[in-house]
Amino acid sequence: MLKIDHLETMQRNFSLDIENVTFHRGVNIILGPNGGGKSTLLKGMLGYGGSHILSREIAYHGSALGDISDIISFLPQENPRFRIRVEEYLIMTAAAGKVAEERVAEIIRRFHIGHLLGRSIEELSGGEFKRVQCAQIALEDKPIIMIDEIEQGLDLFHQHEMMKWLTREGQKKIVITTMHEAQLAMTYGDTITLLQAGRAEGPLPAAQVTSGQLSRCYNIRLTMERHRNAVSIYHSPL
Numbered sequence: 001m002l003k004i005d006h007l008e009t010m011q012r013n014f015s016l017d018i019e020n021v022t023f024h025r026g027v028n029i030i031l032g033p034n035g036g037g038k039s040t041l042l043k044g045m046l047g048y049g050g051s052h053i054l055s056r057e058i059a060y061h062g063s064a065l066g067d068i069s070d071i072i073s074f075l076p077q078e079n080p081r082f083r084i085r086v087e088e089y090l091i092m093t094a095a096a097g098k099v100a101e102e103r104v105a106e107i108i109r110r111f112h113i114g115h116l117l118g119r120s121i122e123e124l125s126g127g128e129f130k131r132v133q134c135a136q137i138a139l140e141d142k143p144i145i146m147i148d149e150i151e152q153g154l155d156l157f158h159q160h161e162m163m164k165w166l167t168r169e170g171q172k173k174i175v176i177t178t179m180h181e182a183q184l185a186m187t188y189g190d191t192i193t194l195l196q197a198g199r200a201e202g203p204l205p206a207a208q209v210t211s212g213q214l215s216r217c218y219n220i221r222l223t224m225e226r227h228r229n230a231v232s233i234y235h236s237p238l
């Protein structure tokens with residue numbers, strides 16, 4: 001488990017203050033409005049933020065979280081692109097992790113990126129690049145996966161594909177991802193953390209999150225309906 005005893009950051013007028021938040025194995029989703037602090041929270045957990053970080057006490061399985069490089073794979077909201085072929089990009093990661101060739105082939109199939117291997121990273125569409133980056137995370141195979149805006153740029157097919165991949169990873173890993181697609185979050189998330197104005201509510205079991213909590217978080221009247229295998233959320237103006 002990953003426990004934030006205390007994380008406090010200050011940037012210009014924005015403060016993030018998180019206390020006693022614990023993430024367990026499974027898919028943990030952070031929802032909240034633009035500027036609520038989702039990216040700041042992920043980066044703060046990683047220790048990225050320099051002098052903006054005022055306090056950072058985080059424990060992984062009971063010990064202070066020190067060097068994160070062997071433990072956490074992180075995919076930021078914006079990632080710079082380089083002129084490098086997809087194949088080389090993946091091979092670099094695979095070689096670093098001594099990943100077997102069959103495993104690389106399996107991951108290439110799973111993320112539907114076989115036809116992209118000869119292309120430059122710079123030329124990919126937003127969703128294609130996202131799939132390649134997720135493939136890289138799968139190759140890294142670290143015990144914690146953090147992704148900022150998993151569904152960003154993905155079409156409907158790949159949004160579900162990606163959430164199914166995270167669900168499988170969550171059986172053995174701690175997955176923490178931010179999202180804006182609340183329906184997708186409620187359908188696939190084990191826990192939901194609502195983050196607004198730098199303050200967190202949760203993690204809450206996804207099945208217990210109410211329409212009222214979502215409405216307050218986004219400051220818009222929302223109605224959530226749970227179906228057998230999915231959740232629908234719609235705006236219900238008065």
Ligand SMILES: Nc1ncnc2c1ncn2[C@@H]1O[C@H](COP(=O)(O)OP(=O)(O)OP(=O)(O)O)[C@@H](O)[C@H]1O
Pocket residue numbers: 011012013014032033034035036037038039040041077
């Ligand atoms: N480097 C920075 N300097 C000053 N303020 C910053 C900086 N980075 C972020 N902020 C501010 O901190 C607040 C939280 O930003 P953050 O990026 O964490 O929000 P977010 O929840 O990820 O939003 P979004 O959904 O738009 O990605 C915002 O008000 C933002 O303007």
Ligand SMILES: [Mg+2]
Pocket residue numbers: 038039040077148
């Ligand atoms: Mg963000």
